[in-house]
Amino acid sequence: MARPVKLGALLGRLKKEDTAGNNDSNKIAKPKLISKNERCVMAKKLQVGGGVKNGEDDTYADILKVSTSTESKIDPQKDEGEVKVDKRQNNSKSKFQFSWDLKDDTTSKYEPILPKHLLNEIHNKHSRDKTLESLENVYMGKHWTDKTYQEMTDRDWRILNEEFHITTKGGNLNSIPDSNIRHPLRSWNDLDVIPKELIDILINKLHFNSPTPIQRVAIPNVASTNFRRDLLGVSATGSGKTLAFIIPILIKLYKEKIRPHSIKIMEGPKALILAPTRELAQQIERESQKFVSFWGNGSCQVTSIVGGHSIEEITHNVSKGCDILVATPGRLIDCLQNHVLSINMIDFLVLDEADKMIDLGFEDQIKTILNQINVGNNKLVRKMLFTATLSPSIQSIAVSYMENPIYVMVDSGENQAPKIQQIVDYTISDDVKFERLKNNILPIYKAPIIIFINYKATADWLAKKFQDETRFKCTILHGSKSQEQREHSLSLLRTGKADIMIATNVAARGLDIPNVSLVVNYQMSKNFDDYVHRIGRTGRAGNIGTAITFLDGNEDEQVISQLYNYIQENNVTGKNKFSPHIKETFNLGTNGQFKNIIY
Template structure:
């Protein structure tokens, strides 16, 4: 019997032997990624495949962490080589055009970390303008705001006016001029707030002269119709200050500028206007008198400036201001249907009889009366704010000295004036300025201080606004102002036009109503210190009940 038969009988009666299960080793579960070179299906016909371990950059996807432009360049190299022999001349030219377009696009979107001062005007982007405004502490509200000017050369002003600006000695525009001038040039109404000594007079005079330059010259027919431009100011001193500044520009441009203020006879001022006037600078009360007497009319007035509008309201001129503005012609008002386009239209537009009327208002605060004036007579104004409204500039060191005794105050004043820390001129051989003096006496007092004939000016709050005297070294508040806004105006007589200044204030217990606001204001100055006597005083811990918050300082 053979072996196979025996094996069959054994399996029949005893069962078949089970096959021994093969045990798989643990390392066999690991997947092996390597393969033999002879198993690779890639054909090395292209240099891109030379290193198989390089990242392949073909396809629509992109590799994170690698410059997309570099990926794009590598993706195109292979196809460029394949297509180069198939392209026609037209296709080659088109390819060059597309490459140039792509290059310009990349250049436009490329990150440029240069400061705006290192760029030409044509390369300024939105981010650059935002940084520019931050550098000069300029903020605006309103639609269609034009970009500020970086320099007078880039302001697009007429060459003749640029020559006048250069002759006057204006090297660089001040922050308010940088933003207000381009707004004025597009015939937009403005509400402006800026620090004292900021050069705001030039910010409305310069666009005013450009405006007037495009109007018909004065002749025998139209000079009796009144001025082309009107500037209103609350006080005689401020009006005459504006007149002096305006004359610097208007004389070089061939325009006639006349001031109409109290203290001079109406007959004298009527004689000054015998040849007509392009620009009139006036206080509201005297101007209303001349309108009532028909000595003057405003039949062709198209440019109006209200300087320190809130101050005019405080002094009781609201009715006079409304009367004056209602005397202006309605033919040059911007139609209501065009107001919506002002938010996006940055170009000047004209009416049938010339440019639309333009109104500029500088007002530190907006009490209800000033808001009514703005809503009634301004058309979608752009609000321009320079710096922090209501805060004295950091160029002025504010010193506070607690002195309750009058004799000690006089002795301290004598020590300051007799020392050598502060050079003339000073505002405090002296001259005086107050409301009891005649206009001629007030003008003579200011002229003596400006010329150097007098070293010290002793003044009431009459000198608190609109007085611009160069290089005033110190302002001494012998008696503290009754409000923080008056205090701000007083100390604003020093530290003007970029100069440094000092303000010394004698404070006593009777001034407790302003302790809180004064502590807050001095505390915001980086170069001033709040004395412990003021910082720890009970009245300085909270604002007195019923007291108004400190109002913002008006610009000068």
């Protein structure tokens, strides 16, 4: 193999050849540099046609001619950075040569993202919206509402859950989403979970065109027969929880054979629903009976057991047969101890407003009922627990008594939050409160109106003041009233025979009184959660409501601090007001900048 040529020898050889080939005729004169102004003057003379006067240096003219000729050959559409100059030419007239290779053209196969006809339609104002919508479908895909159930992708389900603020978890609160959790309903007809006869009642009779978020996720998971898992639903009051557990119960009864009357008496109910208060229990009974009344076959009976009714009266009602039993915990235990009925054959157990039952001291009674169901039943009971807040006690019940529960959390979301204007006002005494109510507030709001107080004596005093000094018709609701009186008070308010209901926290949760325009906290609740439930009686079903709270500065500092933060964070209407005097009294709005300073 030959050795490579040394670099020094190679350079010496090339130098000799270059020297031999050069002669004076091929030498290029050194160009003379001219200023910008001089170049402009020379170019102007050449363009006018005057040429170069005698005696002027022809070098300038040659340079300008060359530059003009070469520039005229340059394609204006080409990028200046891509123009190549061949410096190997020795001819002075063509020493600047611009070459172009089509392979270097990066725009030769360029195609716009949008076709030309779509671009033209976008510029057209009349068809712009439709065109943009079609473009979104082409490049982003169809919206989940335009797809069939089989076309839904994981991304579509994620978007649906985000739109309705739905979060589902299985096993425990910290686990990843469980694969057995079924996707939410997009409409009542999805997956044929709900029989067509029941869908017809929902849409055409009850006028529920689409399910609420809690109904979307609860119904397919509870009504499914492929797997049996319990459900714990966390959702705000007024979110449609009643239908979320009533519909799966009715689906089960619809698919089963009608039980004879004697069997119903002997076996007892197939579903048990526990509620914290008499009013809520009777409201659930009323809503269930409304649904069943449209069913038409008369095979399903709903009965309630609440305090205020004698054992004899309850026995008489149960003897008619019962498929769905709604009860308060204390009264149900009394009936079980007196052998009025049996709950050993139930398929469903529902705990509605479970957090309220815990607050009212029913935790031991709930556990007693759960223990009896687990011991007495030979089959697995489907359990559903619904609550507005997930307290440690609720989690303890879920872990101890529920079978591998599915956790469902539905946030209200900004678009779904009740539209309630919250006003906090400072008042010195009860007399000042009443005068403001009588003269400035009540005349501008329509009935029904609810006024919340903390003490029964205050309710009686306030009702007498309204009777003596105003034309407003009032009714009273508190724990010392008999069951008949409580039912009568609610009936008066619902039917419009009473304008105002003065109530304790008995009416704060679960009750659905349509079109309440105003809620007045005549006395601020001692528990902040009760405040949230109180004002939740207004602003329901998409209506705009108002909540006015009177404070005198003697309230609990922690509760008022929570109240202030809540009003700042939940200003849906943009019209919330908080008394400056109360802010100053409780040192609110300072972010605690001086709170931890030790003097």
